[in-house]
Amino acid sequence: MPAAFFYIFSAITLLFGVMVVVCRNPVASALSLVVSFAGLAALFVSLDAYFIGTIQILVYAGAVMVLFLFIIMLLDIKAEEHRQPNALAIVGGIALAVIFVGQLGYIVSQHEFGNRTTADVPILFDKAAQVQKLETIKSDLRAGVLPDTKLVGQTLFQRYGFQIQLVGALLLAGTVGVVILSKREVK
Amino acid sequence: MVTLNHYLIVSGMLFAIGLTGVIARRSILVIYMCLELMLSAANLTLVAFSRFHLVDGLPDYNAQALVFFTITVAAAEVAVGLAIIVALFRAKHSVDVEAAGKLKG
Amino acid sequence: MSTLSLEVFLGALALVLLLVETFVTVPRKLIACAAIGGLLVALVALFFCAKDAVPPGLVEFYKVDSLALFYKGLALVSTIAVLVIALEYAPVINQFVAADPEKTKEAGLGEFFALPLIVCVGLMVMASAVDLITIFVSLELTTVSFYVLVAYMRRSASSLEAGVKYLILGALSTGLLVYGMAWLYGLTGQMTLAGISDKITHWQGSTAPLLFAVALILAGIGFKVAAVPFQIWVPDVYQGAPTPVTAFLSVGSKASGFIVLSRVVTMLLAKDSAIAPQTEQMLLIIAGATILFGNLAAIAQTNFKRLLGYSSISHAGYLLLALACTHTGALGFTPSEIVAFYLATYLPMTFICFLVLAAGRAQGINEDIAFFRGLARTSPVLGFSLTLALASLAGLPLTAGFMGKFFVFFSATLEGNYASLLIAIIGAAAGFYYYFKVILAIHSVPEEKLPAIRLSALSQTLLAILVAAIIVIGVYPDAVRNLLVK
Amino acid sequence: MSPLEIIILLPILAALAVWLGAPARLTSLVASLAGLALSLVLAVQYQSHSGSGMAFTSAHTVLTHPHIQFAVGADGLSLTMALLTTLITSAALWSIVDKERIYYIASLLISAGALGAFLTTDIFFIYSFHELALIPTLLMIALHGHGEDRRAVAWKITIYLGVGSLVLLAGLLGVVWWCSPESGLTFALADLKPVSSNCKTEALINLNFFVLLIGFGTLVSLFPFHAWAAPAYASAPTPVAMLHAGVLKKFGLYGLIRIALPLFPNVIQTPWIQQALLLMLLGNILVVGFITIYQRRLDEMLANSSVMHMGYIFLGLAAGNALGQNGAALLMFAHGISIALLFLLCGKLRSNLGTLEFSKLGGLATNAPFLSLTFGFAAFASIGLPGLANFAGEILVFLGAFQSFSEQGFSMIHVVTILSLWGVVMSAVYMLRAYRKIFFGEATTGLFITDPTPSQRVPMFLLAAVLLVVGCQPSLLLNLIQSAIGAK
Amino acid sequence: MATIIVQRPTLKWHERWFITPFLKGMRITLGHAIAILLRKKKVTMQYPEEKWDANLPEHYRGAPALVTDEHGRERCVSCQLCEFICPPRAIKIIPEEIPSEDKWAKVEKRPKLFNIDMIRCIYCGMCEEVCPEQAIFLRKDYAITGLSRAEMVHDKTKLYEIGGVRTGLVNKWNELK
Amino acid sequence: MGSFLDNINLAFLIASVVKIVFFSFMVILPMVAYSTYAERRISAIIQDRVGPNRTGIPLTILGFKRDLSFAGLVQPMADGLKALLKEDLTPAHVNKFYYWLAPCLVIVPALLTAAVIPFGSELNLDWLAYFGISGEWLHKPIKLVIADLSVGPLYTFAIASLGVYGIVIAGWASNSKYPFLGGVRSSSQMISYEIALGLSIIPVLMIFGDLNLSKIAQYQDANGWLLLPFWGEGLTLGRWLLLIPIVISFVVFTISMFAETNRAPFDLPECETELVAGYHTEYSSMKFAMFFMGEYAAMIVGSGLAVTLFLGGWSIPFGGLLEKWTGITLTFHAGATPFWLGLVHIGCFLGKVVVFIIFFIWVRWTLPRFRYDQLMKLGWLIFFELALANIILTAAILMWFPI
Structure with missing residues (x-):
């Protein structure tokens, strides 16, 4: 069952990932990307990262790609369908990808740590329940449920609070920039 | 059975697909999508590793924190990027990489 | 006092200025002045910041060593300089942002003066960042702000093109960086550089995955510091971006890239590191290629700004070379410190060039070298300063630029790395040509009379300080050394 | 504050003052003459008081690690060179009439660079000061030089000197690496120990010396690296040509004598290095000599002859003994003065006649007897006529070379020395031919020249007088030089 | 403006x-x-059960219909004015001579065919207004239904069936004229 | 316990399928249908009309005198039948694939979001034992939620945000001016209000300290609804003070929900007067109906979420108080809730949702449509800031008055 789950969603992810590159219509590319992200989210879930999976959908599929579609439509991009693709770039790109994957294959073959399944590395609820401090997390763990969101939240806000502030500044800068770049002045 | 390496291979292939797209495609928007694909592939790698690196019996949430930051940053980048692309389009009415070729040398 | 408070202060200042810009009608110049004032305060306060004063929760991520303090100072100084240059450049910004520049004299200026503060915060944090997440976040903070700044002139196609190019390649580098970080984390199970370093020194098994991760990370950072073959964005972006931003990119962004690179490379090249030799090889090859490409490609340039772009690439090459040479104990400097020193010397000379460029552009002088003919006659002070700066960039002795190159050459000599030394010499020789070309243009007699470039009092002060810095560092390098090696 | 610092700073300050708007001629003349006077006083004082070792020292540390000081100090050799510099600077500046400020500034800066290089005792600053001349030279030749291709020529000299100095820098860094004491890297000449090679490092040390030789050699226009010199001097404005050919070019030789030879003792005796050097200097003397003979213009001929004469000085160094080096140093001085005088006269001819082609010149002596006399004087000095300064130098060089021959038995240096004696003949040929063609023979129509005004004669007098005095009494300088290099 | x-x-x-x-x-x-x-x-109002018929106003315009006079004679003389005036062109008339054997022969013509297409009719009442013979009237019928298009075309028979008899002055036989 | 995947077994699958069938197909889809009916009836009532009250069992066909009308309750079925039987027209100029894909993309996410909403407490089936049925599963009460995820509201938002694709694609694929404008409007509107929507529930989540919607409902069952904190433990000053941010949250959430579901007064993407019905102008028959179904399904799920978060989910109003006074078990007791109470809870939930939908409809027929700039201004300048300030306010209250 888990293996099938993995293979199905990997296939979806990769196939639609390829579609993103292959499709000449940008809308098709964008939608393929959405599906690919959905598959990816499923893979995240299969790795017990519910929160990340949900965020992946919420942010990428729900917001980022809508923005892309919005822009594609706003700019009405169809021009590429009538143009010759750059053969050299395509060959180069594919060659690079093949080299990269080959390299990766070699790397993975060298990576002994990677030869385990999730069953080999089970989540130890009891041990974790003893270590964790927060009561809600403890109770969840005792019940055998992985309080994924709470744990991510705890990590983010207790350990990485400073970095969160930095990201806040980043978003502020981004927002200011977007407003500046797209502001239409009232004459 | 599905091992960590399976996940790594999948994410690596996704990364490679994105890279190919970045190199081979001409439309800025599609290139940008491929970049998102690459970032997501990196995220998959991180999550896979985090699941297999148990800390106190739980997945390593430090890595997932990085994933969270990556996603956030990527979203901000997209927003800024699309704003620039729209502005460029307004200025030039095209979104091909090669159309953006006034600067050469 | 912790340096963190400075960063918080500057971030808050940026916020306040943005709010003021939105809700209060004040002359935008005041915003710039407030920002400069704040930065100066921070700069002064930096001298009272203790080393290793880190809030308890941040010990793993945030390190305040003398290197960090130095880079923070560098960030502050360059931000101040950028703001001063931006004040000179304001008419151009206005021209390309406002729909009707004549009516709205100050359109878009407020944000332009406030955003560098945010960049500065990013740079300062980056100087202290010692774990993957903090590095990533602070790097992106600056990068995203730079996307905005580069493309700021939204009615100028070249600025927007520069923005798009920077954006796509920047995002690509982010992708590579994150993927590399993921692998590095996955292999070591650590997020902090100290932890990773610890694992690397006791590495068992194949080093191939480790090298894979390292290569990706180097590629990712290579983009930020403009190392060959990841330099393709540089000339276009430098040429297209607003001049103050180009200056910021060339100093601030580069410095930030190098502090991260220094920390990573120091970790990788540590004594018992399993992958030290390979990493060093990688770095050396990149450095050699960067020096050669940057210098040789610069020879043919006719646009001053673009030329400075290639020059920036070539300097990145020297910096990389310095990083790769680890046997510098006899110099009394670590490679990271040499890099820091080099950047400190690089700062004044680059900023002078950009100050002149910005002021010239604002007063109707194009960025082509040909347009600077006879500058020494019309504006003798600028002519002199620019000559000095270019001589310094070329690495003429008794200027700051020589001291930087001097250390790089010396460390390559000490390393016994004669091939790199040869490449560095070839590069420097090419540098003589293209920098002197500009000097020659400045001093030659123009066919038609050009208007003199005038500077505001603030810019004149800055110019004086920068000129003084070039000479002082050139003849009394201990001044910087004492700041760096406390 | 050491008086030497004053000597170095004087031209810099004067240049600054001129740039800021002080009366150019007055300021620079005052500064240069003050420098001349000061260096004379110091030379006399040095000889009368200490007589050996570094005097007038003063040091300010500018970098603790590696140790770099702004250290000045002078011994006989330095003082000789300083005298040469201040003399030629004064003459050059005096000769500038009705020119733009940049002439004065550039001359002063070149002079300051030379002075700094000669009077500091820290390798770092020796090297650094020399580079000070690079940009003024470029600007002066490219913007105010003569000839159609002055820009190309300016680039040629700049790139040659730039690359040469970079090679030199690499060599100097090697010197510091090999010769520093245990306590740490230092650039102070006084602290550097002569390297003692063992078998392992010998090859590297030899290589390092060779790099130094190439580096310094390029600056001196040693044979295969000489291509920049002749066109540059021919194109350069008079004061720059005077300073460059007369003073700056000697820096390479000075550096060899000061740094390379003492710190890498006996490396010059290494067969392959010595043979290479001999071949190269033979190139200077014979090849460039032949080229000189075939020149069609006075300025080009003088420029080439300057290159050619460097060969003799190298011969003195290649001899590897004190005698040769003494001769070389003396010849440096003498050649500097004589070539400066020749360029000065050449400049005068050019500004009056507008052309320097032999075919168009002739019979000037009737209208300008003083000019003719002075030129003849300088030409004879250049050839090495006894009684003039060059003769003393050349004879010492040849003696040194022969002495080396007697020590080593018959070797290559023997052949080279004999061959290079033929160079003297060659220089006599082209100098005398040029002299005859220009000043005697048939007067060409359309050329009119008068003798220089009394004011213009001053620098000529000055240089000619020095040539004569040193020629008659070489011991005046030889004592100074020997105090630095050693008598035997 | x-x-x-x-x-x-x-x-x-x-x-x-x-x-x-x-x-x-x-x-x-x-x-x-x-x-x-x-x-x-x-x-x-709940329509089919409750109807408004009682409250219809006097001037209500329903389906048009033809009327006969008290003698059972067709009032319409086929002048075709209504056909011309009809805005939606719902009326179609073919006139014919009244055959001599008819009681009312020699007087006027009469319509051979008189069709009103109720799908077209807009109940404007123009026909009523224009008719010189007072032969066409708008009735208060409003529920005009049918299962086919053909059924919705009211022919002469149907029209007379709806219209019935109308007594009163008919101008043509007005002796005073 | 291993990973998520290892927990999948047959019983789980069967229970899930049964729940999906029950909740999605037997509750939500009929509710969708009857929402349209309610919409028409209520709008009629508000506008002094009657609305559809006749469609019933057409006995007249069989020769009877009268039909059985049931006040028009069969109307939705008639509508559905009509939509199915109408000619399915695909205009020639459309982008066929996406034109067909769009309606599916509207309705699927709307139904998927229902998965995490608890529509009842639990059902104890042990009484089946009296009828001779045995098995271990009898004694394990069935949780009345399809997927008991720990990321409930996030999941809802994530999936709901996918709904916009349908509209955008519909607008784009129609290859026609008005639908296109509608699609563009819709996408920007949904993105804008998603932020306020997400931020508005953060105070609620802060109070619960949990993202599991079942637990949130249980908490409210035991301790009083968020908007009605009248019973249970911990009724401190803090709880009462928290009413302020909760009310703000509730208002912002509700209004954003209106915008997210393209309901009036935020139905700019489909406004008839400007855009000729917007993105579904070019659609007909069942495809058109699917847009409607999607909209209503989203409305129902949104109402369900609002009810679960703010109005106690399936809990009986004042159940805690009544239990105390009467002694009858009216609140949830893990594993021991009587079967009838389970049913009552389902009823309660549905009742609340119905009330909420009626409110939706009431608002629609009251307010005029906003102008587009007003809409954007409202979202970005008021709700966004309000929601942010609200979070801070909640945090402050929670810090000083911990509950």
Whole structure:
């Protein structure tokens, strides 16, 4: 069952990932990307990262790609369908990808740590329940449920609070920039 | 059975697909999508590793924190990027990489 | 006092200025002045910041060593300089942002003066960042702000093109960086550089995955510091971006890239590191290629700004070379410190060039070298300063630029790395040509009379300080050394 | 504050003052003459008081690690060179009439660079000061030089000197690496120990010396690296040509004598290095000599002859003994003065006649007897006529070379020395031919020249007088030089 | 054209934030709903069961129809005025001579065919207005239905069936004229 | 316990399928249908009309004198039948694939979001034992939620945000001016209000300290609804003070929900007067109906979420108080809730949702449509800031008055 789950969603992810590159219509590319992200989210879930999976959908599929579609439509991009693709770039790109994957294959073959399944590395609820401090997390763990969101939240806000502030500044800068770049002045 | 390496291979292939797209495609928007694909592939790698690196019996949430930051940053980048692309389009009415070729040398 | 408070202060200042810009009608110049004032305060306060004063929760991520303090100072100084240059450049910004520049004299200026503060915060944090997440976040903070700044002139196609190019390649580098970080984390199970370093020194098994991760990370950072073959964005972006931003990119962004690179490379090249030799090889090859490409490609340039772009690439090459040479104990400097020193010397000379460029552009002088003919006659002070700066960039002795190159050459000599030394010499020789070309243009007699470039009092002060810095560092390098090696 | 610092700073300050708007001629003349006077006083004082070792020292540390000081100090050799510099600077500046400020500034800066290089005792600053001349030279030749291709020529000299100095820098860094004491890297000449090679490092040390030789050699226009010199001097404005050919070019030789030879003792005796050097200097003397003979213009001929004469000085160094080096140093001085005088006269001819082609010149002596006399004087000095300064130098060089021959038995240096004696003949040929063609023979129509005004004669007098005095009494300088290099 | 500038009312803060207007609107609609639910107000009629026929106004315009006079004679003389005036061109008339054997022969023509397409008819009443013979009238019929298009075309028979007899003056036989 | 995947077994699958069938197809889809009916009836009532009250069992066909009308309750079925039987027209100029894909993309996410909403407490089936049925599963009460995820509201938002694709694609694929404008409007509107929507529930989540919607409902069952904190433990000053941010949250959430579901007064993407019905102008028959179904399904799920978060989910109003006074078990007791109470809870939930939908409809027929700039201004300048300030306010209250 888990293996099938993995293979199905990997296939979806990769196939639609390829579609993103292959499709000449940008809308098709964008939608393929959405599906690919959905598959990816499923893979995240299969790795017990519910929160990340949900965020992946919420942010990428729900917001980022809508923005892309919005822009594609706003700019009405169809021009590429009538143009010759750059053969050299395509060959180069594919060659690079093949080299990269080959390299990766070699790397993975060298990576002994990677030869385990999730069953080999089970989540130890009891041990974790003893270590964790927060009561809600403890109770969840005792019940055998992985309080994924709470744990991510705890990590983010207790350990990485400073970095969160930095990201806040980043978003502020981004927002200011977007407003500046797209502001239409009232004459 | 599905091992960590399976996940790594999948994410690596996704990364490679994105890279190919970045190199081979001409439309800025599609290139940008491929970049998102690459970032997501990196995220998959991180999550896979985090699941297999148990800390106190739980997945390593430090890595997932990085994933969270990556996603956030990527979203901000997209927003800024699309704003620039729209502005460029307004200025030039095209979104091909090669159309953006006034600067050469 | 912790340096963190400075960063918080500057971030808050940026916020306040943005709010003021939105809700209060004040002359935008005041915003710039407030920002400069704040930065100066921070700069002064930096001298009272203790080393290793880190809030308890941040010990793993945030390190305040003398290197960090130095880079923070560098960030502050360059931000101040950028703001001063931006004040000179304001008419151009206005021209390309406002729909009707004549009516709205100050359109878009407020944000332009406030955003560098945010960049500065990013740079300062980056100087202290010692774990993957903090590095990533602070790097992106600056990068995203730079996307905005580069493309700021939204009615100028070249600025927007520069923005798009920077954006796509920047995002690509982010992708590579994150993927590399993921692998590095996955292999070591650590997020902090100290932890990773610890694992690397006791590495068992194949080093191939480790090298894979390292290569990706180097590629990712290579983009930020403009190392060959990841330099393709540089000339276009430098040429297209607003001049103050180009200056910021060339100093601030580069410095930030190098502090991260220094920390990573120091970790990788540590004594018992399993992958030290390979990493060093990688770095050396990149450095050699960067020096050669940057210098040789610069020879043919006719646009001053673009030329400075290639020059920036070539300097990145020297910096990389310095990083790769680890046997510098006899110099009394670590490679990271040499890099820091080099950047400190690089700062004044680059900023002078950009100050002149910005002021010239604002007063109707194009960025082509040909347009600077006879500058020494019309504006003798600028002519002199620019000559000095270019001589310094070329690495003429008794200027700051020589001291930087001097250390790089010396460390390559000490390393016994004669091939790199040869490449560095070839590069420097090419540098003589293209920098002197500009000097020659400045001093030659123009066919038609050009208007003199005038500077505001603030810019004149800055110019004086920068000129003084070039000479002082050139003849009394201990001044910087004492700041760096406390 | 050491008086030497004053000597170095004087031209810099004067240049600054001129740039800021002080009366150019007055300021620079005052500064240069003050420098001349000061260096004379110091030379006399040095000889009368200490007589050996570094005097007038003063040091300010500018970098603790590696140790770099702004250290000045002078011994006989330095003082000789300083005298040469201040003399030629004064003459050059005096000769500038009705020119733009940049002439004065550039001359002063070149002079300051030379002075700094000669009077500091820290390798770092020796090297650094020399580079000070690079940009003024470029600007002066490219913007105010003569000839159609002055820009190309300016680039040629700049790139040659730039690359040469970079090679030199690499060599100097090697010197510091090999010769520093245990306590740490230092650039102070006084602290550097002569390297003692063992078998392992010998090859590297030899290589390092060779790099130094190439580096310094390029600056001196040693044979295969000489291509920049002749066109540059021919194109350069008079004061720059005077300073460059007369003073700056000697820096390479000075550096060899000061740094390379003492710190890498006996490396010059290494067969392959010595043979290479001999071949190269033979190139200077014979090849460039032949080229000189075939020149069609006075300025080009003088420029080439300057290159050619460097060969003799190298011969003195290649001899590897004190005698040769003494001769070389003396010849440096003498050649500097004589070539400066020749360029000065050449400049005068050019500004009056507008052309320097032999075919168009002739019979000037009737209208300008003083000019003719002075030129003849300088030409004879250049050839090495006894009684003039060059003769003393050349004879010492040849003696040194022969002495080396007697020590080593018959070797290559023997052949080279004999061959290079033929160079003297060659220089006599082209100098005398040029002299005859220009000043005697048939007067060409359309050329009119008068003798220089009394004011213009001053620098000529000055240089000619020095040539004569040193020629008659070489011991005046030889004592100074020997105090630095050693008598035997 | 004169431009009239309407002064917009200045809104208070709660009005600008739509708070009170929203509540006011909700109250109004709720009031209507309650009124309907409590049967206080009744507007809609349940049609087939309840009809409005009794309340139809005098001037109500329903289906047009042809009438005969008290003698059973067709009043229509096929002058075709109604056909011409009909805005939607719903009327089609083919006139014919009245055959000599007919009782009313020699007087006038009569329609051989008189069709009104009720799908087209717009109940404007123009035909009634224009008819010189007072032969066509709009009745109060409104439920005109049919299962086919053909069925919706009222022919002469149907029209007379609806119209019935009309007594009164007919101009043509007015002796006074 | 291993990973998520290892927990999948047959019983789980069967229970899930049964729940999906029950909740999605037997509750939500009929509710969708009857929402349209309610919409028409209520709008009629508000406008002093009657609305559809006749469609019933057409006995007249069989020769009877009268039809059985049931006050028009069969109307939705008639509508559905009509939509199915109408000619399915695909205009020639459309982008066929996406034109067909769009309606599916509207309705699927709307139904998927229902998965995490608890529509009842739990059902104890042990009484089946009296009828001779045995098995271990009898004694394990069935949780009345399809997927008991720990990321409930996030999941809802994530999936709901996918709904916009349908509209955008519909607008784009129609290859026609008005639908296109509608699609563009819709996408920007949904993105804008998603932020306020997400931020508005953060105070609620802060109070619960949990993202599991079942637990949130259980908490409210035991301790009083968020908007009605009248019973249970911990009724401190803090709870009462928290009413302020909760009310703000509730208002912002509700209004954003209106915008997200393209309901009036935020139905700009489909406004008839400007855009000729917007993105579904070019659609007909069942495809058109699917847009409607999607909209209503989203409305129902949104109402369900609002009810679960703010109005106690399936809990009985004042259940805690009544239990105390009467002694009858009216609140949830893990594993021991009587079967009838389970049913009552389902009823309660549905009742609340119905009330909420009626409110939706009431608002629609009351307010005029916003102008587009007003809409954007409202979202970005008021709700966004309000929601942010609200979070801070909640945090402050929670810090000083911990509950």
